[in-house]
Amino acid sequence: xxxxxxxxxxxxxxxxxxxxxxxxxxxxxxxxxxxxxxxxxxxxxxxxxxxxxxxxxxxxxxxxxxxxxxxxxxxxxxxxxxxxxxxxxxxxxxxxxxxxxxxxxxxxxxxxxxxxxxxxxxxxxxxxxxxxxxxxxxxxxxxxxxxxxxxxxxxxxxxxxxxxxxxxxxxxxxxxxxxxxxxxxxxxxxxxxxxx
Numbered sequence: 001x002x003x004x005x006x007x008x009x010x011x012x013x014x015x016x017x018x019x020x021x022x023x024x025x026x027x028x029x030x031x032x033x034x035x036x037x038x039x040x041x042x043x044x045x046x047x048x049x050x051x052x053x054x055x056x057x058x059x060x061x062x063x064x065x066x067x068x069x070x071x072x073x074x075x076x077x078x079x080x081x082x083x084x085x086x087x088x089x090x091x092x093x094x095x096x097x098x099x100x101x102x103x104x105x106x107x108x109x110x111x112x113x114x115x116x117x118x119x120x121x122x123x124x125x126x127x128x129x130x131x132x133x134x135x136x137x138x139x140x141x142x143x144x145x146x147x148x149x150x151x152x153x154x155x156x157x158x159x160x161x162x163x164x165x166x167x168x169x170x171x172x173x174x175x176x177x178x179x180x181x182x183x184x185x186x187x188x189x190x191x192x193x194x195x196x
Contacts, residue, residue, distance in 0.1 A: 017153040062090050093177035097170050101193045109134045110143065112161040119148040119160055130190055133164040139192050140164045169194050 008015040042052040066087055073083035085100055092099075108126040110119055112135040123131055123145040133140045141164035151158050168191040170179050183191060 013149055017149070065090055089176040089180065093180075094175050096173050097176060097179045097191075097193055098172035100176065101172070107132055109139075110160045111135075112140055112159065112164070114160040116148045116152045116158065119143055119163070120145060120152075123148070131160075132167070132190070132192070133160045135161070139167065141166045142190055167192055 008019075045052045069078070069083050069086050069090075072078045073080060078086075088095065089100055108122065108128050109132045110122050112133055114122070114133075119131065123129060129145045130142050131145075133143050140161060143160050143163045143165070147163045151163065168182055168186050168188050170182065170191050170193050172193055172195060174182075179191065183189065
């Protein structure tokens with residue numbers, strides 16, 4: 001029991017790449033059974049005149065989220081700067097996004113021509129999982145370190161340009177609340193604020 005666990009801890013990237021296909025296969029096989037069992041349990045709950053509720057759909061108010069952010073900062077899970085940025089966006093929803101904008105010189109980026117090793121080196125050095133991909137002054141999108149790891153494990157030799165995913169563009173005068181809504185719609189975690 002301890003040997004595989006120790007190996008996985010010592011080699012997290014390699015173990016994730018080796019084990020993820022097996023986990024996906026198990027999920028694919030077991031998912032129909034889980035759906036049937038879930039439907040049966042929901043039917044039994046309805047017989048008791050109770051509306052079934054998904055445990056994952058919990059809603060947090062601003063105070064709860066602010067407390068969660070403060071605790072994450074205290075435990076060292078997020079930096080003080082990131083904590084302040086997120087807290088301000090929650091407590092001041094009508095503030096323009098320009099107030100939260102990170103100056104261009106502080107943004108961690110990779111060149112569009114960067115290879116997989118360069119992407120992973122920059123992500124590791126900056127302690128970031130998502131990096132903006134630039135071609136000169138133009139932002140092409142963002143690349144996730146996970147995508148670079150998957151490409152490398154698959155033996156693909158691709159550049160940051162090929163892995164880049166589009167990022168939403170925001171106007172500096174958009175409110176934080178509107179920006180969060182746009183990010184949610186696009187299922188994005190970062191955006192580019194265009195200074196015109």
